[in-house]
Amino acid sequence: MGSLGRALYNVGFWIRETGQALDRLGCRLQGNYAFKEQLSRHRTIMNLFDKAPVVPKDCFVAPNAAVIGNVSVGQKTSIWYGCVLRGDVNSISVGSMTNIQDGTIVHVAKNNVSSQAVPTIIGDKVTVGHNAVLHACTVEDESFVGMGATLLDGVTVQKGAMVAAGALVTPGTTVPSGQIWAGNPAKFLRNLTADESQFIAKSAESYAQLASIHAEECAKSFEEIEADKEARKKAAQQDDDYDSHIGIIRPTTRTTAPSTS
Amino acid sequence: KLASKMVGTATLVGAALGLGAQMYSNAVRKLPLMRHPWEHLLAIGLGGTFGSAVVKWEQGMAEQVEKTLAETKEANRKRFLGTMRVE
Numbered sequence: 001m002g003s004l005g006r007a008l009y010n011v012g013f014w015i016r017e018t019g020q021a022l023d024r025l026g027c028r029l030q031g032n033y034a035f036k037e038q039l040s041r042h043r044t045i046m047n048l049f050d051k052a053p054v055v056p057k058d059c060f061v062a063p064n065a066a067v068i069g070n071v072s073v074g075q076k077t078s079i080w081y082g083c084v085l086r087g088d089v090n091s092i093s094v095g096s097m098t099n100i101q102d103g104t105i106v107h108v109a110k111n112n113v114s115s116q117a118v119p120t121i122i123g124d125k126v127t128v129g130h131n132a133v134l135h136a137c138t139v140e141d142e143s144f145v146g147m148g149a150t151l152l153d154g155v156t157v158q159k160g161a162m163v164a165a166g167a168l169v170t171p172g173t174t175v176p177s178g179q180i181w182a183g184n185p186a187k188f189l190r191n192l193t194a195d196e197s198q199f200i201a202k203s204a205e206s207y208a209q210l211a212s213i214h215a216e217e218c219a220k221s222f223e224e225i226e227a228d229k230e231a232r233k234k235a236a237q238q239d240d241d242y243d244s245h246i247g248i249i250r251p252t253t254r255t256t257a258p259s260t261s
Numbered sequence: 262k263l264a265s266k267m268v269g270t271a272t273l274v275g276a277a278l279g280l281g282a283q284m285y286s287n288a289v290r291k292l293p294l295m296r297h298p299w300e301h302l303l304a305i306g307l308g309g310t311f312g313s314a315v316v317k318w319e320q321g322m323a324e325q326v327e328k329t330l331a332e333t334k335e336a337n338r339k340r341f342l343g344t345m346r347v348e
Contacts, residue, residue, distance in 0.1 A: 010295070014298035017297070079291055
Protein backbone atom coordinates (compact mmCIF):
# COMPACT_ATOMS: atom_id res chain seq x y z
CA MET A 1 0.00 0.00 0.00
CA GLY A 2 1.40 3.37 -1.01
CA SER A 3 1.03 6.58 0.89
CA LEU A 4 -2.18 7.32 -1.05
CA GLY A 5 -3.68 4.05 0.12
CA ARG A 6 -2.65 4.77 3.66
CA ALA A 7 -4.17 8.26 3.42
CA LEU A 8 -7.42 6.73 2.15
CA TYR A 9 -7.32 4.20 5.00
CA ASN A 10 -6.97 7.06 7.49
CA VAL A 11 -9.77 9.09 5.94
CA GLY A 12 -11.95 5.98 5.99
CA PHE A 13 -11.12 5.58 9.66
CA TRP A 14 -12.21 9.17 10.37
CA ILE A 15 -15.45 8.76 8.44
CA ARG A 16 -16.27 5.48 10.19
CA GLU A 17 -15.48 6.98 13.59
CA THR A 18 -17.85 9.83 12.83
CA GLY A 19 -20.49 7.38 11.69
CA GLN A 20 -20.15 5.45 14.92
CA ALA A 21 -20.43 8.66 16.91
CA LEU A 22 -23.64 9.55 15.04
CA ASP A 23 -24.96 6.05 15.70
CA ARG A 24 -24.20 6.39 19.40
CA LEU A 25 -25.96 9.76 19.41
CA GLY A 26 -29.00 8.14 17.81
CA CYS A 27 -28.94 5.34 20.40
CA ARG A 28 -28.75 7.90 23.22
CA LEU A 29 -31.72 9.80 21.78
CA GLN A 30 -33.66 6.54 21.65
CA GLY A 31 -32.69 5.72 25.22
CA ASN A 32 -30.96 2.52 24.14
CA TYR A 33 -27.66 2.08 25.93
CA ALA A 34 -26.83 -1.39 24.56
CA PHE A 35 -23.75 0.05 22.86
CA LYS A 36 -22.10 0.45 26.26
CA GLU A 37 -21.86 -3.29 26.77
CA GLN A 38 -18.19 -4.23 26.96
CA LEU A 39 -17.46 -7.23 24.75
CA SER A 40 -14.12 -8.61 23.66
CA ARG A 41 -13.12 -7.20 20.29
CA HIS A 42 -10.93 -10.19 19.52
CA ARG A 43 -10.64 -10.87 15.82
CA THR A 44 -9.32 -14.25 14.81
CA ILE A 45 -7.88 -12.94 11.58
CA MET A 46 -6.72 -9.38 11.72
CA ASN A 47 -4.97 -7.14 9.20
CA LEU A 48 -2.47 -4.38 9.86
CA PHE A 49 -3.19 -1.84 7.13
CA ASP A 50 -2.77 -3.83 3.89
CA LYS A 51 -1.02 -6.81 5.47
CA ALA A 52 -3.92 -9.21 5.76
CA PRO A 53 -3.47 -12.92 6.52
CA VAL A 54 -4.15 -15.34 3.67
CA VAL A 55 -6.04 -18.33 5.02
CA PRO A 56 -7.69 -20.84 2.62
CA LYS A 57 -11.22 -22.09 3.24
CA ASP A 58 -10.27 -25.61 4.26
CA CYS A 59 -8.02 -24.48 7.10
CA PHE A 60 -9.12 -24.65 10.67
CA VAL A 61 -8.30 -21.57 12.69
CA ALA A 62 -9.66 -21.78 16.22
CA PRO A 63 -11.96 -18.88 17.07
CA ASN A 64 -9.77 -17.67 19.92
CA ALA A 65 -6.50 -17.89 18.01
CA ALA A 66 -5.01 -14.67 16.69
CA VAL A 67 -3.61 -14.56 13.16
CA ILE A 68 -2.31 -11.05 12.61
CA GLY A 69 -0.64 -9.28 9.72
CA ASN A 70 1.59 -10.77 7.07
CA VAL A 71 0.74 -14.46 7.48
CA SER A 72 0.08 -16.97 4.73
CA VAL A 73 -1.29 -20.41 5.48
CA GLY A 74 -1.42 -23.50 3.24
CA GLN A 75 -4.26 -25.94 2.59
CA LYS A 76 -5.69 -28.14 5.37
CA THR A 77 -3.56 -26.51 8.02
CA SER A 78 -4.91 -26.20 11.52
CA ILE A 79 -4.19 -23.46 14.01
CA TRP A 80 -5.51 -24.46 17.40
CA TYR A 81 -7.01 -22.67 20.36
CA GLY A 82 -5.07 -19.80 21.82
CA CYS A 83 -2.34 -19.62 19.19
CA VAL A 84 -0.79 -16.32 18.25
CA LEU A 85 0.71 -15.88 14.77
CA ARG A 86 1.92 -12.33 14.66
CA GLY A 87 3.34 -11.29 11.30
CA ASP A 88 3.75 -7.60 12.01
CA VAL A 89 7.39 -6.77 11.30
CA ASN A 90 8.07 -9.62 8.88
CA SER A 91 6.23 -12.47 7.17
CA ILE A 92 5.12 -15.83 8.51
CA SER A 93 4.39 -18.60 6.04
CA VAL A 94 2.86 -21.90 7.07
CA GLY A 95 2.73 -24.85 4.67
CA SER A 96 -0.12 -27.23 4.01
CA MET A 97 -1.46 -29.91 6.38
CA THR A 98 0.60 -28.46 9.20
CA ASN A 99 -0.78 -28.29 12.69
CA ILE A 100 0.12 -25.59 15.15
CA GLN A 101 -1.24 -26.76 18.43
CA ASP A 102 -2.86 -24.88 21.26
CA GLY A 103 -1.09 -21.95 22.85
CA THR A 104 1.77 -21.77 20.39
CA ILE A 105 3.31 -18.40 19.66
CA VAL A 106 4.84 -17.75 16.26
CA HIS A 107 6.57 -14.46 15.77
CA VAL A 108 9.12 -12.83 13.52
CA ALA A 109 12.10 -10.62 14.23
CA LYS A 110 13.03 -7.18 13.06
CA ASN A 111 15.85 -6.50 15.44
CA ASN A 112 17.90 -9.24 17.04
CA VAL A 113 21.43 -10.02 18.17
CA SER A 114 22.64 -11.02 14.72
CA SER A 115 20.76 -8.02 13.27
CA GLN A 116 19.17 -9.96 10.47
CA ALA A 117 15.48 -9.58 9.68
CA VAL A 118 14.22 -13.13 9.52
CA PRO A 119 10.77 -14.33 8.56
CA THR A 120 9.31 -17.49 10.06
CA ILE A 121 8.80 -20.30 7.60
CA ILE A 122 6.96 -23.46 8.59
CA GLY A 123 6.84 -26.23 5.97
CA ASP A 124 4.24 -28.83 5.02
CA LYS A 125 3.04 -31.57 7.38
CA VAL A 126 4.80 -30.09 10.37
CA THR A 127 3.55 -30.81 13.87
CA VAL A 128 4.13 -28.03 16.36
CA GLY A 129 3.19 -29.19 19.86
CA HIS A 130 1.28 -27.27 22.51
CA ASN A 131 2.72 -24.08 23.88
CA ALA A 132 5.79 -23.95 21.64
CA VAL A 133 7.46 -20.65 20.87
CA LEU A 134 8.74 -20.22 17.32
CA HIS A 135 10.67 -17.03 16.84
CA ALA A 136 12.03 -16.07 13.42
CA CYS A 137 12.99 -19.64 12.54
CA THR A 138 12.63 -22.09 9.69
CA VAL A 139 10.88 -25.39 10.28
CA GLU A 140 11.07 -27.54 7.18
CA ASP A 141 8.61 -30.14 5.86
CA GLU A 142 7.59 -33.14 7.96
CA SER A 143 9.43 -32.06 11.05
CA PHE A 144 8.22 -32.12 14.62
CA VAL A 145 8.48 -29.54 17.37
CA GLY A 146 7.62 -30.96 20.77
CA MET A 147 5.36 -29.38 23.39
CA GLY A 148 6.77 -26.35 25.14
CA ALA A 149 9.84 -26.15 22.91
CA THR A 150 11.39 -22.79 22.13
CA LEU A 151 13.02 -22.11 18.77
CA LEU A 152 14.98 -18.89 18.76
CA ASP A 153 16.06 -16.61 15.91
CA GLY A 154 17.66 -18.20 12.87
CA VAL A 155 17.04 -21.79 13.91
CA THR A 156 16.52 -24.30 11.09
CA VAL A 157 14.79 -27.58 11.77
CA GLN A 158 15.52 -29.64 8.69
CA LYS A 159 13.14 -31.99 6.94
CA GLY A 160 12.11 -34.89 9.14
CA ALA A 161 13.92 -33.65 12.25
CA MET A 162 12.51 -33.52 15.73
CA VAL A 163 12.86 -31.09 18.61
CA ALA A 164 11.95 -32.74 21.89
CA ALA A 165 9.42 -31.33 24.31
CA GLY A 166 10.66 -28.46 26.46
CA ALA A 167 13.82 -28.00 24.41
CA LEU A 168 15.36 -24.58 23.98
CA VAL A 169 17.08 -24.34 20.61
CA THR A 170 19.60 -21.49 20.74
CA PRO A 171 19.87 -18.89 17.96
CA GLY A 172 21.29 -20.00 14.63
CA THR A 173 21.23 -23.73 15.40
CA THR A 174 20.46 -26.22 12.65
CA VAL A 175 18.74 -29.44 13.65
CA PRO A 176 19.72 -31.90 10.87
CA SER A 177 17.16 -34.24 9.38
CA GLY A 178 16.59 -37.56 11.08
CA GLN A 179 17.89 -36.34 14.44
CA ILE A 180 16.22 -35.51 17.70
CA TRP A 181 17.54 -32.62 19.77
CA ALA A 182 16.58 -32.05 23.38
CA GLY A 183 17.40 -30.06 26.50
CA ASN A 184 18.26 -26.52 27.47
CA PRO A 185 20.26 -25.57 25.48
CA ALA A 186 19.14 -28.16 22.93
CA LYS A 187 21.77 -30.73 21.98
CA PHE A 188 21.84 -33.78 19.77
CA LEU A 189 20.19 -36.64 21.64
CA ARG A 190 19.96 -39.51 19.15
CA ASN A 191 18.77 -40.42 15.68
CA LEU A 192 15.09 -40.95 15.09
CA THR A 193 13.83 -44.49 14.79
CA ALA A 194 11.87 -45.52 11.69
CA ASP A 195 8.66 -45.62 13.74
CA GLU A 196 9.17 -42.09 14.96
CA SER A 197 9.86 -40.82 11.45
CA GLN A 198 6.67 -42.40 10.21
CA PHE A 199 4.73 -41.03 13.14
CA ILE A 200 5.46 -37.44 12.14
CA ALA A 201 3.59 -37.68 8.83
CA LYS A 202 0.86 -39.73 10.46
CA SER A 203 0.47 -37.16 13.22
CA ALA A 204 0.00 -34.41 10.65
CA GLU A 205 -2.70 -36.36 8.85
CA SER A 206 -4.59 -37.34 12.00
CA TYR A 207 -4.47 -33.74 13.16
CA ALA A 208 -5.85 -32.57 9.81
CA GLN A 209 -8.79 -34.94 10.27
CA LEU A 210 -9.34 -33.79 13.84
CA ALA A 211 -9.22 -30.21 12.64
CA SER A 212 -12.00 -30.80 10.12
CA ILE A 213 -14.26 -32.05 12.95
CA HIS A 214 -13.42 -29.02 15.06
CA ALA A 215 -13.95 -26.72 12.09
CA GLU A 216 -17.42 -28.13 11.53
CA GLU A 217 -18.31 -27.78 15.19
CA CYS A 218 -16.94 -24.26 15.47
CA ALA A 219 -18.79 -23.13 12.35
CA LYS A 220 -22.17 -23.98 13.89
CA SER A 221 -24.63 -21.17 14.36
CA PHE A 222 -26.44 -20.46 17.61
CA GLU A 223 -29.59 -22.22 16.35
CA GLU A 224 -27.66 -25.31 15.34
CA ILE A 225 -26.04 -25.51 18.77
CA GLU A 226 -29.44 -25.21 20.47
CA ALA A 227 -30.86 -27.90 18.16
CA ASP A 228 -27.92 -30.14 19.08
CA LYS A 229 -28.66 -29.64 22.75
CA GLU A 230 -32.30 -30.59 22.23
CA ALA A 231 -31.33 -33.67 20.25
CA ARG A 232 -28.88 -34.71 22.92
CA LYS A 233 -31.53 -34.33 25.57
CA LYS A 234 -33.93 -36.50 23.57
CA ALA A 235 -31.32 -39.16 22.97
CA ALA A 236 -30.14 -39.19 26.57
CA GLN A 237 -30.23 -42.57 28.22
CA GLN A 238 -33.15 -42.99 30.53
CA ASP A 239 -32.97 -45.15 33.57
CA ASP A 240 -32.98 -48.81 32.51
CA ASP A 241 -35.98 -49.47 34.72
CA TYR A 242 -37.91 -46.63 33.07
CA ASP A 243 -36.99 -47.86 29.61
CA SER A 244 -38.09 -51.41 30.34
CA HIS A 245 -41.46 -50.23 31.68
CA ILE A 246 -42.11 -48.24 28.52
CA GLY A 247 -40.76 -51.06 26.40
CA ILE A 248 -37.89 -49.21 24.74
CA ILE A 249 -34.84 -51.19 23.75
CA ARG A 250 -31.70 -49.09 23.37
CA PRO A 251 -28.72 -51.02 22.05
CA THR A 252 -26.05 -48.42 22.74
CA THR A 253 -25.64 -45.26 24.69
CA ARG A 254 -25.39 -42.19 22.53
CA THR A 255 -22.69 -39.87 23.66
CA THR A 256 -22.92 -37.45 20.81
CA ALA A 257 -25.87 -35.76 19.26
CA PRO A 258 -27.21 -37.22 16.02
CA SER A 259 -26.94 -35.15 12.89
CA THR A 260 -29.72 -32.60 12.76
CA SER A 261 -29.69 -32.13 9.00
CA LYS B 262 -12.10 42.85 -4.37
CA LEU B 263 -9.04 43.05 -2.15
CA ALA B 264 -11.24 43.05 0.93
CA SER B 265 -13.07 39.90 -0.13
CA LYS B 266 -9.73 38.21 -0.89
CA MET B 267 -8.49 39.20 2.54
CA VAL B 268 -11.58 37.73 4.16
CA GLY B 269 -11.10 34.48 2.20
CA THR B 270 -7.46 34.15 3.27
CA ALA B 271 -8.33 34.97 6.85
CA THR B 272 -11.03 32.28 6.81
CA LEU B 273 -8.52 29.72 5.54
CA VAL B 274 -5.91 30.72 8.12
CA GLY B 275 -8.56 30.61 10.84
CA ALA B 276 -9.67 27.15 9.74
CA ALA B 277 -6.07 25.89 9.87
CA LEU B 278 -5.68 27.45 13.29
CA GLY B 279 -8.86 25.71 14.51
CA LEU B 280 -7.69 22.34 13.20
CA GLY B 281 -4.29 22.88 14.78
CA ALA B 282 -5.83 23.83 18.11
CA GLN B 283 -7.96 20.68 18.15
CA MET B 284 -4.99 18.51 17.28
CA TYR B 285 -2.87 20.23 19.90
CA SER B 286 -5.63 19.67 22.44
CA ASN B 287 -5.57 15.95 21.61
CA ALA B 288 -1.79 15.87 21.71
CA VAL B 289 -1.45 17.38 25.19
CA ARG B 290 -3.95 14.83 26.48
CA LYS B 291 -1.81 12.11 24.82
CA LEU B 292 -4.74 10.94 22.69
CA PRO B 293 -4.32 10.02 19.04
CA LEU B 294 -4.19 13.25 17.01
CA MET B 295 -7.38 12.52 15.10
CA ARG B 296 -9.40 11.31 18.09
CA HIS B 297 -13.07 12.32 17.56
CA PRO B 298 -12.60 13.48 13.93
CA TRP B 299 -15.92 15.32 13.87
CA GLU B 300 -14.61 17.72 16.52
CA HIS B 301 -11.92 18.72 14.04
CA LEU B 302 -14.64 19.73 11.57
CA LEU B 303 -16.26 21.79 14.31
CA ALA B 304 -12.91 23.39 15.14
CA ILE B 305 -12.27 24.17 11.46
CA GLY B 306 -15.70 25.83 11.23
CA LEU B 307 -15.17 27.82 14.41
CA GLY B 308 -11.67 28.86 13.35
CA GLY B 309 -12.88 29.95 9.90
CA THR B 310 -15.70 32.00 11.38
CA PHE B 311 -13.30 33.56 13.85
CA GLY B 312 -10.79 34.44 11.12
CA SER B 313 -13.33 36.13 8.87
CA ALA B 314 -14.91 37.87 11.85
CA VAL B 315 -11.54 39.27 12.92
CA VAL B 316 -10.85 40.70 9.47
CA LYS B 317 -14.32 42.24 9.26
CA TRP B 318 -13.96 43.71 12.71
CA GLU B 319 -10.56 45.11 11.79
CA GLN B 320 -11.93 46.72 8.66
CA GLY B 321 -14.87 48.18 10.57
CA MET B 322 -12.53 49.41 13.25
CA ALA B 323 -10.23 51.08 10.70
CA GLU B 324 -13.19 52.92 9.19
CA GLN B 325 -14.29 53.96 12.67
CA VAL B 326 -10.83 55.25 13.53
CA GLU B 327 -10.60 57.16 10.27
CA LYS B 328 -13.94 58.75 10.97
CA THR B 329 -12.97 59.66 14.52
CA LEU B 330 -9.67 61.10 13.35
CA ALA B 331 -11.52 63.20 10.74
CA GLU B 332 -13.89 64.46 13.42
CA THR B 333 -11.02 65.31 15.70
CA LYS B 334 -9.25 67.12 12.89
CA GLU B 335 -12.39 69.12 12.20
CA ALA B 336 -12.76 69.98 15.85
CA ASN B 337 -9.13 71.08 16.06
CA ARG B 338 -9.54 73.19 12.96
CA LYS B 339 -12.47 74.95 14.59
CA ARG B 340 -10.48 75.43 17.81
CA PHE B 341 -7.54 77.08 16.09
CA LEU B 342 -9.58 79.16 13.62
CA GLY B 343 -8.75 82.82 13.89
CA THR B 344 -5.75 82.45 16.09
CA MET B 345 -3.44 80.76 13.60
CA ARG B 346 -3.29 79.89 9.95
CA VAL B 347 -5.02 76.68 9.04
CA GLU B 348 -4.55 74.93 5.73
